[in-house]
Amino acid sequence: KAGVTQTPRYLIKTRGQQVTLSCSPISGHRSVSWYQQTPGQGLQFLFEYFSETQRNKGNFPGRFSGRQFSNSRSEMNVSTLELGDSALYLCASSLAPRAGNEQFFGPGTRLTVL
Amino acid sequence: AQSVTQLDSQVPVFEEAPVELRCNYSSSVSVYLFWYVQYPNQGLQLLLKYLSGSTLVKGINGFEAEFNKSQTSFHLRKPSVHISDTAEYFCAAAGGNEKLTFGTGTRLTIIP
Numbered sequence: 001k002a003g004v005t006q007t008p009r010y011l012i013k014t015r016g017q018q019v020t021l022s023c024s025p026i027s028g029h030r031s032v033s034w035y036q037q038t039p040g041q042g043l044q045f046l047f048e049y050f051s052e053t054q055r056n057k058g059n060f061p062g063r064f065s066g067r068q069f070s071n072s073r074s075e076m077n078v079s080t081l082e083l084g085d086s087a088l089y090l091c092a093s094s095l096a097p098r099a100g101n102e103q104f105f106g107p108g109t110r111l112t113v114l
Numbered sequence: 115a116q117s118v119t120q121l122d123s124q125v126p127v128f129e130e131a132p133v134e135l136r137c138n139y140s141s142s143v144s145v146y147l148f149w150y151v152q153y154p155n156q157g158l159q160l161l162l163k164y165l166s167g168s169t170l171v172k173g174i175n176g177f178e179a180e181f182n183k184s185q186t187s188f189h190l191r192k193p194s195v196h197i198s199d200t201a202e203y204f205c206a207a208a209g210g211n212e213k214l215t216f217g218t219g220t221r222l223t224i225i226p
Contacts, residue, residue, distance in 0.1 A: 004157070033214070043204065043216040056213050090157055099208035100146040100165045105157035 002027065004093050004106035012112045018079040021109045025072050025093030032074040033103060034066060037088040046089075049074055050097045078111075086113045116141035118207050120217035127195050128225045135190040135220045137205030145209035147188040149179055152202045152219075161203075164188060175199070200224045 005024045013019050025032050033056075034046040045058040049068035066076040072093075078085055088110050092103035121136040139145060146165050150158040162173025169181040179190045188205060205217040 035216075042218040045213045045215070048213060058213070092158075099210060099214075100163075102148075102160050102163065103214060105150075105159070107155075107157045 004091055004104050006089075006091050006106040006109050008109060009107065010110050010112075012114065013081050014114050015081055015083060017081050018077065019081060019111060020075055020077050021089055021091075021111075023074045023076075023091030023093075023106060025074070025091075026104055029093035029095055029104070030072050031094045031097040031101075032068055032072065033092045033094075034074070034076050035090045035092065036060075037090055037108070038086075043090070046076065048097060055097055081113045083113050086111060116143075116145060116207050116209055116215050118205050118215050118217035120203075120205055120220050122220050123218065124221045124223065126223045126225055129197060130194050132193050133191065133195050133199075133222065135203050135205075135222065137188045137190065137217060139186055139188060139205075139207045141207060141209050143209040145207045147179075147181060148206040148208070148214070149173065149177070149188070149190050150204045150206060150216075151175075152204065154201075158204065161190070195222075195224050197224050197226065 007022045031050045033048040036044045048056040052068045063079045068074045088108045090108045091106045094101040094103045119138045127133045148163045149161040152158050162171045164171045164181045172178045177192050202219045204219050208214045
């Protein structure tokens with residue numbers, strides 16, 4: 001079974017631009033979560049989607065948004081990029097949004113904002 | 115709300131020596147506990163998890179962890195480390211409807 005895939009793997013953008021990251025979960029998984037990983041803040045939860053609905057949202061500004069499609073694929077969008085948005089963005093999928101379910105992580109998209 | 119504390123940001127260990135990576139959690143509800151490993155330029159991979167039952171949990175790559183409710187700890191151990199264990203290790207907790215909360219990570223460096 002294929003793992004979680006994220007595209008693109010690397011992105012370079014400039015301040016003020018917007019970016020869209022994509023995540024394809026493991027087949028059969030309906031829950032997708034997004035995390036931001038930076039050296040200073042560690043792993044921070046962005047949001048979680050299940051059945052095309054956002055179930056949980058972390059403490060990030062409204063410039064960060066996401067959505068999930070009927071095939072469970074998910075995208076996240078960051079508008080008006082700032083230097084501090086440079087990070088590794090990780091997507092994780094699980095069968096359903098239950099606390100004990102294992103989350104399977106993709107390799108991440110490394111975003112650099114210049 | 116729940117929180118996870120990893121007490122050591124970096125741990126150097128000689129090859130074939132034992133290692134313990136410490137993790138403490140706090141939560142107002144029952145929690146599930148996880149250890150993930152992240153190799154350079156990769157995502158996170160689950161090492162082991164505690165949901166209920168036996169407090170000693172065995173995972174992949176020879177790692178194990180012990181859930182201690184009274185000390186609110188979930189320390190990760192391996193009796194003999196290898197060069198290939200060099201990575202960053204994250205402890206995480208999830209409970210109720212809450213999201214998975216990660217600790218700040220411990221960088222394990224194996225010294226040949």
